[in-house]
Amino acid sequence: MATSYEPPRPDCRIDGFEAATEQTEDDFFSVTLSDDMLVPLAEHHGADGRDTYLLLYDRTAIWDIPGTAEYVTLHITRDTTQRTFDFTHERHPAVPLAQNWLIRQGCPAESAELSKNHGPRPADVLTARLEDMLRANPDDRYTVLDHSIDNPCSFEFGIEVSTLVHDSHPASTHAPYRVFIEETTKDFRSYTVRQGALPTAEAADTWVRERSTPLPLAPAPAFDGAISLQAEAARARSTVNSAVLAIPPAAVIPPRSPSAAPARVRRSAP
Numbered sequence: 001m002a003t004s005y006e007p008p009r010p011d012c013r014i015d016g017f018e019a020a021t022e023q024t025e026d027d028f029f030s031v032t033l034s035d036d037m038l039v040p041l042a043e044h045h046g047a048d049g050r051d052t053y054l055l056l057y058d059r060t061a062i063w064d065i066p067g068t069a070e071y072v073t074l075h076i077t078r079d080t081t082q083r084t085f086d087f088t089h090e091r092h093p094a095v096p097l098a099q100n101w102l103i104r105q106g107c108p109a110e111s112a113e114l115s116k117n118h119g120p121r122p123a124d125v126l127t128a129r130l131e132d133m134l135r136a137n138p139d140d141r142y143t144v145l146d147h148s149i150d151n152p153c154s155f156e157f158g159i160e161v162s163t164l165v166h167d168s169h170p171a172s173t174h175a176p177y178r179v180f181i182e183e184t185t186k187d188f189r190s191y192t193v194r195q196g197a198l199p200t201a202e203a204a205d206t207w208v209r210e211r212s213t214p215l216p217l218a219p220a221p222a223f224d225g226a227i228s229l230q231a232e233a234a235r236a237r238s239t240v241n242s243a244v245l246a247i248p249p250a251a252v253i254p255p256r257s258p259s260a261a262p263a264r265v266r267r268s269a270p
Contacts, residue, residue, distance in 0.1 A: 020084040044111035052076040053107035075105040093147035096134035123190040159184040177204040
């Protein structure tokens, strides 16, 4: 008899540790309340046991406020002497932005790469290059301002994510507001990313809402050979013919019952 696929839960590695403060305890409980709905996409655990970096897909985001970003990153830090832990986290609308956050937190870049069999692949070289640019974010040129997500939660339709950023690069002065449009096919096998260039944030917001004209495409990014090879490697690592989708549309997964919530990490009495 065929069995359904259940992805592994996040490996936080806090057994034997207590939250450093009550606020840490409460925040960690809130973030990991539905840990069986957080799909691990990338992780790194420091050799000295002090740091863990996680990139997760939140399958409950569809039941949250409309447009809630679906990717969650965690950086867990441990005091191995006091046996306590603390953490910081962030939500992101797109994988490259999540990877950039992890790298800036200290995660090795190669460890922020996605594991195999975790969803669609870039459809073309331009998609891989644009993602590589967002992942690297050289000289902090991109500042995320807003995003929107259209996820119908069905294999009958694709998914679209638009991210509005301000581009501080001198070459973008005439149109510094960039809209990155990520479109995933309805079969969840591939996706494209395109970059639009607009003169103001208002113009960008109007385009996203109305779509009355084609996206005013920005010039294709120029990359040196090393970055181009990284983009090609990322494409090669992505799933091409995987028969198992680790991240199906969220609506096909029933909500978690309150009784199944994980136990809170409680501090010991002094």
